Amino acid sequence: MVTLGDYLTVSALLFTIGFGGVMLRRNIIIILMCLELMLNAANLSLVAFSRFQVQPSGTSNYDAEVFVFFIITVAAAEVAVGLAIIVALFRARQTTHVEDIATLKF
């Protein structure tokens, strides 16, 4: 029997991998991918919560699943914008490594 705890474990694992990627990787495209991973970890836990919260009428609570659709939509938009920025950045700097993009540093 797969319990809520198992889903949450996987979700936490996914989130940690994503967070670690964002922190440690140098390539912006990878970082973007890791960000998506983190979003999907959150999605997974939301879906799990939705599935496991049974209302007195016997049906599940689908509010969280609606929320997940929104997250997926926003994430798609975000990726589109993010990739566009990365392309523009690459054209300007010929690099996608975060260490090379430190102009804001005082």
Place this chain on the structure above:
Amino acid sequence: MNLPWLLLLSPLSSAIVITLLTMRFRGLSSFISVGAILFSLICSWILFLQPNVYVPERTWIEIPGVFRVPLGLTIDNLSKTMLLVVTFVGSLIHIYSLGYMRDDEGKSRYFAALSLFVFAMLGIVLANNFVMMFIFWELVGFTSYVLIGHWFDRNSAAEAAKKAFLTNRVGDFGFMLGILMLWAATGSIVFSELIPQMSKVTGNGGYLTIVAVLIFCGAVAKSAQFPLHVWLPDAMEGPTPVSALIHAATMVAAGVYMLVRVAFIIQASPDALTVIAWIGTITAFMAALIATQQDDIKRVLAYSTLSQLGYMIAAVGLGSNEAGMFHLFTHAFFKALLFLGAGSVIVALHHEQNIWKMGGLSRNMPITFLAFAIGALALIGFPPFSGFFSKDAILARAYEHNTAIFAIGLITAFLTAFYVTRLFVAVFWGKTRSDAAKRSDESPFVMTGPLIILAVFSAVAGFGFFASTFLIIPREKEFVVLVPTLATAATIIGAGIAIALYRKQGEDRFRADILRRGFYIDNFYHWLIGISQEFLAGVASFIDRWIVDVGAVRGTSGGTWGAGALLRLFQVGNLQAYAFLFGLAVVALIYFTIFR
């Protein structure tokens, strides 16, 4: 009944007309001014002959139930006599000024100020409430400032004017506080309303004493009593008629007049009376000592004025208003006479004021000499000249009430005789000691005329039949023989010593610097004001340097800079560091929302 208003406003209109219209026509200005005061004199005389009347008053400022300032005039025996003294002596001095200031560039300005002064002085005399009196009091101070500084291109005159004004301000501040405290206790500032209300204050002895002493402060400054006497000798920088009018006969007497006017307040407080009597005595004695060592003819007279005013204040302090007013009355004549005589000498010698450069003037200036002699005899209290009677009245009062004050008063009488005779001998007897003195000539009639009139009054003003027309002559029943004998003996001894010492002297035999410098009181004030200013400047500088500069200005900039430096530490410029901090913050947020 408009006569009092007419006589009050006539000098004011003269001042206004001169200032606005006739500033360019110097001769015309002087005659307008003289005409105005003669008009006031005539009005005063008519007023004097009429019985006392109540002048209907008008309300000027009113906050119902709290505060009311009427525009009202007091007409009683006291104010009528004072009006006559002011307008009579004032008229003579105005006429004398026609001669003395004949060729002065600022003649119009001078006469305008003189008229304004007479207006202010009459205002003090006539005021029926404290607020009006205080306003005129300040106006007198201001006109005195203008007149002392008449020759303002001379630095010493400008400094003296400033000093007189500021010193008077010190006393006036006390005066104002006294008025306010009195108003706070009784709710009234009108003299006639205050008298029945005094019971509200008399219950509280300490409060009453403070009020009386504060009001006395005004008189201390205006009548140049110790310790605020320092301005009067310096005020001699003004033209000599001004010295005669303001700094001898009238303005300085305003303090004494004011004390007599509010006698119902100060006499309710025995402590205040003691303070007043002793301040007067100290001033009389100290000024007489200083006068024995002055070389400037006007400064000797200035210190003698201080000394005589000390007598008057002492008389008021001893509870004898009559004696104080009597001396004020006679002093106005003989001191004005002495100053005008000195002015005559000064003009004849082309503004030489050092008595050791005069000498032998009795031959060249017989009228001035005789008039000055009468004035001097009256001042030293030689019988039967006017000063003898009035000084005797004060001494008799002192003998009766306070032996210590009597003894000091007697010594002062001796010193007075000494320094006046010294001055007289040095100026009029012996050999001429300078070219100016050799070529000196009698002054024109416009100047000697007032001298003669004043000399007559100085001679007779003390006699009972004359003086009792104008004021109440104090009668001390006992000691009729003892006090006058002692006083006359002191006078004769003082004069005799001075004649013996200075008869053939071309310069002073003694040099007592402590007396020449007036007991270093000026130096002390200089030092005191110096250190207090230094201290205040230090405090201000500390506030400016440390609180404003360092605290407010540099504090703001430094705070901003420091906050910037601190916050800059977070701005590493590394994307992942930002992400890490962001994550950390989210964790912290979650931690605090859930577990707290």
